Amino acid sequence: MRTYDVVISPAAEADLADLAFFLRSVMSLEGARRVHQALRNEVFSLSVYADCFSTSRYADVRRYHPQARRMVSHNKSWFFIFHIEGDTVVVDRIRQSKLIKQ
Numbered sequence: 001m002r003t004y005d006v007v008i009s010p011a012a013e014a015d016l017a018d019l020a021f022f023l024r025s026v027m028s029l030e031g032a033r034r035v036h037q038a039l040r041n042e043v044f045s046l047s048v049y050a051d052c053f054s055t056s057r058y059a060d061v062r063r064y065h066p067q068a069r070r071m072v073s074h075n076k077s078w079f080f081i082f083h084i085e086g087d088t089v090v091v092d093r094i095r096q097s098k099l100i101k102q
Helices: 010-026 029-044 046-052
Strands: 005-008 069-072 078-085 088-096
Touching: 005 010, 005 029, 005 046, 010 029, 010 088, 029 046, 029 078, 029 088, 046 069, 046 078, 046 088
Parallel strands: 005 088
Antiparallel strands: 069 078, 078 088
């Protein structure tokens, strides 16, 4: 099984920071930390599972990269948009799934 290095782009890091801020506003601090860490763990699971996802047909996803792929979070609320460059998975953005239409 092939494994990849996972790199989170500055835009995706900003998405995670925005998400953390939102979570702290609607949850307890400990709950927000747990959810945020679970999302980060999902992002880093791409080191093993990136090959399971094909190039997306959604134009809303491909606007971030021509060969963009997407993984849906465990709670189906978030899309992790990424592409593969050699031995590296680059996470381009983390978007709410309801914002991705086509």
